[in-house]
Amino acid sequence: MKQAEKLPVKEDSKVVKFFKRNNIILILILVYAAAALLASPGLLGGKKNTFFTVSNTYDLLTLVGVYGILAMGLTFVFIVGGIDLSIGYQVAFCAAIFAVMARSGVNVILAMVITLVCGCAVGYLNGTIVTRIGIPPLIGTLAVMTALKGIVYIICPDSLSVGSATLAGNTLSAVYKLGGAITLPVILIVILTVVFTIFLKYTVTGSNFYITGGNFEAGMLSGINPNRLSRIAYTLGGFCSALCGLLLCFRTNTATYNMGDGIDITAICAIVVGGVKMQGGRGNMAMCIMGVAVIQIITNVMNKLHYSTAVVALVTGIVVILVLILDRFTSGRDVLDD
Amino acid sequence: MNDKKGLKKITGIENFGIYLIMLAFIVVVILIVGPDKFLNVKNLTSLVRSQAVICIIAVAATLVMITGNIDLSVGWMVGFASVIAAAHSDNAFLAIVLPIIACALCGALNGILVGGLKLNAFITTLGTMYVFEGIAYLYGEGKSLSGGATNSAILKALGQSSILFIPTPVWVLAAVAVIFWFILRKTTFGAKIYAVGANKTAARFSGVSPGKTVFLAYLLTGCAVGLAGSIMYARVMSTQIYAGSGYEFDVLSGIVLGGTSVTGGKGNIPGTVLGVIFIGILGNGFTLMGLSANVQYIAQGIILLVAVSADIMKERRA
Numbered sequence: 001m002k003q004a005e006k007l008p009v010k011e012d013s014k015v016v017k018f019f020k021r022n023n024i025i026l027i028l029i030l031v032y033a034a035a036a037l038l039a040s041p042g043l044l045g046g047k048k049n050t051f052f053t054v055s056n057t058y059d060l061l062t063l064v065g066v067y068g069i070l071a072m073g074l075t076f077v078f079i080v081g082g083i084d085l086s087i088g089y090q091v092a093f094c095a096a097i098f099a100v101m102a103r104s105g106v107n108v109i110l111a112m113v114i115t116l117v118c119g120c121a122v123g124y125l126n127g128t129i130v131t132r133i134g135i136p137p138l139i140g141t142l143a144v145m146t147a148l149k150g151i152v153y154i155i156c157p158d159s160l161s162v163g164s165a166t167l168a169g170n171t172l173s174a175v176y177k178l179g180g181a182i183t184l185p186v187i188l189i190v191i192l193t194v195v196f197t198i199f200l201k202y203t204v205t206g207s208n209f210y211i212t213g214g215n216f217e218a219g220m221l222s223g224i225n226p227n228r229l230s231r232i233a234y235t236l237g238g239f240c241s242a243l244c245g246l247l248l249c250f251r252t253n254t255a256t257y258n259m260g261d262g263i264d265i266t267a268i269c270a271i272v273v274g275g276v277k278m279q280g281g282r283g284n285m286a287m288c289i290m291g292v293a294v295i296q297i298i299t300n301v302m303n304k305l306h307y308s309t310a311v312v313a314l315v316t317g318i319v320v321i322l323v324l325i326l327d328r329f330t331s332g333r334d335v336l337d338d
Numbered sequence: 339m340n341d342k343k344g345l346k347k348i349t350g351i352e353n354f355g356i357y358l359i360m361l362a363f364i365v366v367v368i369l370i371v372g373p374d375k376f377l378n379v380k381n382l383t384s385l386v387r388s389q390a391v392i393c394i395i396a397v398a399a400t401l402v403m404i405t406g407n408i409d410l411s412v413g414w415m416v417g418f419a420s421v422i423a424a425a426h427s428d429n430a431f432l433a434i435v436l437p438i439i440a441c442a443l444c445g446a447l448n449g450i451l452v453g454g455l456k457l458n459a460f461i462t463t464l465g466t467m468y469v470f471e472g473i474a475y476l477y478g479e480g481k482s483l484s485g486g487a488t489n490s491a492i493l494k495a496l497g498q499s500s501i502l503f504i505p506t507p508v509w510v511l512a513a514v515a516v517i518f519w520f521i522l523r524k525t526t527f528g529a530k531i532y533a534v535g536a537n538k539t540a541a542r543f544s545g546v547s548p549g550k551t552v553f554l555a556y557l558l559t560g561c562a563v564g565l566a567g568s569i570m571y572a573r574v575m576s577t578q579i580y581a582g583s584g585y586e587f588d589v590l591s592g593i594v595l596g597g598t599s600v601t602g603g604k605g606n607i608p609g610t611v612l613g614v615i616f617i618g619i620l621g622n623g624f625t626l627m628g629l630s631a632n633v634q635y636i637a638q639g640i641i642l643l644v645a646v647s648a649d650i651m652k653e654r655r656a
Contacts, residue, residue, distance in 0.1 A: 083460070085587075133647045134654070136600045138408075138460075140643070142587060147639025153632040265464055272461045279458070310479065314472025320465035324457045 020330045024275045024290045027323065031294050035301035050304045058183075060293075060300055065185025066247050068292045071267045072189075072196060073123075073240025075288040076233040078271060079200075080226070081213035081280025082137040084126060084234065087241045088264030089148035092257060094119045094245030096152055099160035099255035116242045122148070123238020127231030152257050159256040185247050189289070192240075197285045209233060213280025269316065270295040273323045294319070356597050356649050357609070360616045363641060367623035375626055383505055389618035390507035391416070391570045393611055396589045396596075397515050398562030400610045401522065401555040403593050405548075406535040406602025407452055407459035409556065410586045411467040412563050415444050417582035418474035419567020423493075424483045424577050430492035433571070438564035444470055445560020446553070453552030467586070474579050484576030497572025507569050511611075514562055519607040521558075531555060535602030591638065592617055595645055 012020065019026060039051035050056065070087060077084045094115050101111035122144070129140040200206040211219040212226035212233075219226040244263075249255050274291020276283030298319060302312045368376050375381070395412050402409045419437035426432040448466055452459045499506050522528035533541040534548045541548055571577045596613030598605025617638060624634040 129643065133643075134650050135643065135646050138600050139590075139594050139646055142590060143639040143642035143646075145639070146587070146591070146642065147636045150632040150635030150637075150639070153630075153635070265467075268461070269464060269468075278461060308475065308479070310472045310475030312472075313468045314476070317465045317468025317470075317472060320468065321451060321457075321462065324451075324462060324465065325455060328455055328457060 022275065022287070023326060023330060024273065024287055024294070027273070028290045028294055028297075031297050031319075035297050039301055039304060051301045056300070056304070060296060062183045062185050063296045063300070064289065064293050065183065065189040066244060066251070067263065067267065067270070067296065068189045068289050069185070069192060069240050069247065070244040070263065071271050071288050071292045072192060072285055073237035073244075074267050075271050075276050075283055075285065076196075076209065076236045076240075077137075078276045078278055079209045079213050079280060079283050080230045080233040081216065082130060082230060082234065083141065083268075083278065084123075084237050085138065085141040085264060086122070086126060086145035086148055087237065087267065088260030088262065089145050089152055090119060090122050090238060090241035090260070091245040091248065091263065092152045092156070092255070092260035093122065093148050094242040095249040095255035095259050096156035096160065096257070098246055098249055100155060103160065112246060115246060116239060119238040119240075119242020119245070120235050121238065123235040123241070124231060126238070127234030130234065131227040131230050152260075156255055156257045159254050161254045184250065188243070188247070193285050193289060200284060205229065205232065210281050213282075215281070266295060266316075267292075269320045273320060275327070356595070356645050357612060359641075359645050359648055360595065360612065364616065364619050364623075367619065367627075371623050371626045376623065379503070381622070381626075383500070383503075385618055385622045386508050386615070387505045387573065389614055390505070390511045391566045391573070392585060392588055392592065392618075393511050393614040394514050394566040394569070395559075395563050395585065396592045396610050396614045397511070397518050397607055398559040399589055400593050400596070400598055400605055400607060401518065401531060402459075402552075402559050403598045403600065404522070404531050404535045404602060404605045405552050405555050406538070407552060407555070408463060408590070408600070409448060409559055410460065410463040410590075411444070411448060411470055412559070412589055413582040413585035413587075414467050414470040414474055415441050415560065415563045415582070416567045416570060416585060417577075417579055418444070418470055418477070419564045420571040420577040420581055421474055421478035421481070421483060421567075421579055423568040423571035425478075425481050427489050427493060427571070427575070430490040430496070433490065433493050434496070434565070434568045437567045438561050441560040441564030441567065442557060443560070445556045445558070445563070448560070449553035449556035452556065453549040456549070471583075478579045483578065489575055493568070493572045494575065497569055497575070507573065510565070510569060514565070515607055515611055518558075518562075522607060527551070527554065532603060535604070537603070588617065589614075591642055595642065597649070 036049070036052040040049045070091065074084060074087060097118055098111055098115040101114065102108060106114075126137075126141050126144055129135050129144065130137045133140070135143075198206075200209065208219070208224045208226075208229055209232075211222070211224060212229045216226050219229075245255075245259070248259055270291040271283070271288045272278065272291070273294050274283070274287035274289070276287055276291070295316065298315055299312055302315065395416060399409050399412055419441050422437045422440055423433040426436055444466070447469075448463055451457050451462045451466070496506055496510070501509055522531065530541070530546045530551045533544070533546050534551045538548050541551075567582075570581065592614035593605070593610050594600065594613070595616060596606070596609030596611070598610065620638060620641070621631070621634050624631070624637070
């Protein structure tokens with residue numbers, strides 16, 4: 001019997017496959033190159049390139065550090081198939097309680113620990129609402145967001161200064177900017193990226209996050225208790241928000257009630273640009289950081305070129321939509337189709 | 339077992355659980371505030387007048403929610419619409435029609451992306467939210483956003499007059515609500531919306547095009563948001579570009595309190611109206627009690643949790 005002829009199926013090479021799955025790498029390079037080029041004197045930059053300088057690169061790294069930490073927390077929540085709308089107010093809430101404690105003379109280390117615990121507690125609360133009561137994450141975290149907004153406005157009606165004259169204020173500002181590229185956010189994000197990546201890839205709990213988000217039923221049947229894992233993910237999200245709140249508070253030595261406004265939406269957009277799937281089950285810390293970097297580069301370069309916030313918003317929105325469309329056509333149809 | 343059957347017999351009440359909770363809250367608020375302070379014409383008119391804009395948006399966005407999608411761009415869209423109305427405040431026709439056309443285009447963009455290209459509705463409308471923010475600023479910056487003597491009388495009437503003691507915006511809201519209720523309940527398009535939200539695959543196999551249905555839902559939402567923008571400007575004859583930012587979450591809260599499911603396939607217009615008005619009454623009551631908006635936010639969050647979890651508990655028991 002003649003063997004059935006093999007149909008000439010066009011297989012993508014390994015390299016092409018890798019970049020199709022991780023198109024964020026190409027997007028990041030492209031955006032960075034475009035930013036550096038556009039800011040050069042010949043094109044849009046004025047007398048000299050203010051974007052492509054050493055000091056601005058340091059600033060950029062610090063920004064990626066601060067907002068990357070927040071986005072990493074959200075990445076956990078996305079991987080288990082959830083969403084957390086309250087992270088913005090979690091940041092403001094944690095910064096506010098830290099400022100209150102630091103002002104009243106509580107030991108700084110103790111105050112930091114308490115703040116991180118508070119962040120975890122809010123995250124755990126979100127997880128409980130979503131998994132134990134069964135409220136859809138969108139609504140549950142919207143309710144928590146609304147309530148936190150009220151609490152933040154009560155704790156911190158305007159802005160609370162930690163006081164740069166105090167020992168605490170001095171030490172923290174000094175630690176925050178150690179000099180050059182080495183700032184506290186950069187150190188933290190490097191450490192956390194390594195720790196979280198190992199956690200997601202090489203621990204049982206971490207790798208089960210993907211099953212929780214990818215196929216809840218299968219997770220349930222294989223006995224991994226996806227609800228518990230979801231709660232862990234939300235708690236980690238709260239921890240990261242608290243850390244981001246602390247960093248923002250260190251930067252200026254103040255906590256303001258509107259500290260978290262908008263950074264939640266930016267974080268969501270950033271990790272989606274990075275390729276983390278809102279439907280759950282896909283994403284990692286590298287994608288998250290690169291997504292944050294893309295958004296920060298766009299914002300930074302447009303600020304340097306003196307465009308108004310309107311243009312920044314417009315370009316950010318267009319980039320988010322273009323990335324979604326690109327993703328739709330490069331990834332398998334199962335990912336986005338119902 | 340028998341008890342459960344007995345309970346099920348009065349499903350009429352069981353189904354209205356979420357509304358009963360809201361009603362209980364309202365009664366408590368009224369009792370604390372004092373009926374005479376709350377239930378007078380002046381207070382009630384200002385209450386409904388202020389909620390009319392959000393309510394119109396919410397009524398329209400209910401359609402999108404029932405299809406199982408979401409529209410987070412409505413906040414900046416309504417701000418954009420109000421700025422257009424402000425720029426043409428000397429001509430009532432333009433001030434009403436142009437915002438509707440502009441927002442219909444915005445809605446069409448959402449519809450093409452979500453319905454046509456099947457992108458994730460949540461992220462897509464976050465993206466278009468940024469886009470509309472940018473467009474609104476580019477369009478509105480440097481323009482006078484509070485009308486002077488040149489305001490058209492018709493536009494003023496739309497926002498500030500009353501017909502039969504009821505503010506005109508409320509009449510507009512009533513008309514919009516009836517139209518959307520009619521679309522949802524009495525037309526095949528409405529049936530398609532429910533079908534797509536309940537089970538997209540089943541809908542496709544029974545000859546409904548989910549893409550087209552979702553597109554039209556976004557388009558209609560855009561039109562209503564445009565109208566709401568005109569009213570938003572006309573109400574006080576001035577506006578800010580960012581006036582609508584944050585509305586998306588108020589709208590979402592109202593819709594969900596009204597019993598619409600975020601996963602789609604379930605929801606109704608009267609519920610949405612009640613949900614939005616409920617949030618308004620809550621805020622109004624808290625203000626009359628002398629409590630700040632901060633406490634109101636906390637209460638609103640807790641009520642959202644209680645109401646939705648009560649709904650879920652009920653469904654689980656059933």
